[in-house]
Amino acid sequence: MFLSRRAFALSVLLCLSLALLFTGCSTDGDGGGGVGLSSDLIGRWASTGSWGTDGYSIDTKKASYFYDDSTMYAGTIRHVENFTDSAGVIIIEYDKEYDNPDGNFIGIYFKNLTPGVSVQMGIATLYPATTEEATLNAAVAAFTLGNEGKYMSYYGLYLAD
Numbered sequence: 584m585f586l587s588r589r590a591f592a593l594s595v596l597l598c599l600s601l602a603l604l605f606t607g608c609s610t611d612g613d614g615g616g617g618v619g620l621s622s623d624l625i626g627r628w629a630s631t632g633s634w635g636t637d638g639y640s641i642d643t644k645k646a647s648y649f650y651d652d653s654t655m656y657a658g659t660i661r662h663v664e665n666f667t668d669s670a671g672v673i674i675i676e677y678d679k680e681y682d683n684p685d686g687n688f689i690g691i692y693f694k695n696l697t698p699g700v701s702v703q704m705g706i707a708t709l710y711p712a713t714t715e716e717a718t719l720n721a722a723v724a725a726f727t728l729g730n731e732g733k734y735m736s737y738y739g740l741y742l743a744d
Contacts, residue, residue, distance in 0.1 A: 619663035620673065623698035628741035638741050639691070639704055646675050646691060648706065656681045661688065661719050666728045670694035672707075674722045677715075686715035690726030692735050703738035710736065 620643065629638035637650045647657030658675030665671040670693060677687045690707040707714050707726055714734060716722035726734065 619665060620660060621665065621668075621671075621696070623696060624673075624693065624702065627744040628702055628704065629744040630739055630741050637739070638744065641673070646673055648691075656689075658687075658689070662723055664723070664727070669696040672726045672728075672731075674719070674726055676719070683715045686717040686721070688716045688719055688722035689713060690722060690734065692726070692731060692738070694738060699743050701740060701742050703740050705735055705738045707734035708736070709734065 620641075624641050625643065627638065627640045629636055635651045637648070640647045640649060641660075644660060645657060646660055648655045656677060658677040658681065660673055661676050662674040663671065664674075673691045673693070674688055675691065677683060677689065681687075691704060692707065693702050693704045696702045714725070716725050
């Protein structure tokens with residue numbers, strides 16, 4: 584029996600919807616790719632002050648933090664957790680040149696994202712040092728909405744560049 588064109592089109596849309604539902608919003612184990620990363624975060628975000636220019640550069644697979652013309656750290660996006668439409672955390676695995684003996688996974692929290700305008704961002708820190716985790720699972724468990732207050736005493740304000 585042949586399906587009508589309309590029934591066939593609806594079947595295809597249903598299958599695509601289910602495929603998108605089950606492909607998820609996490610990058611666990613997929614080698615990166617920023618699944619779940621809002622396209623509104625992709626780009627260069629910079630803050631200019633009397634001390635210099637710092638900010639974040641984010642694409643679909645990588646995130647980095649820069650100060651003036653130097654990259655301070657960079658890594659592959661391994662997990663994204665969206666707390667709301669304008670807040671969440673991006674977990675990266677440091678690139679080899681930024682390896683850390685305490686762990687290579689770090690959370691970059693963001694909030695108050697106004698697409699194309701501004702965002703507040705910061706790296707998870709337990710003063711006076713950043714807080715890396717040894718595994719992705721440990722990082723996902725650590726860098727949560729419930730732990731934001733533990734790690735985030737300061738957010739920088741960055742403008743779309």
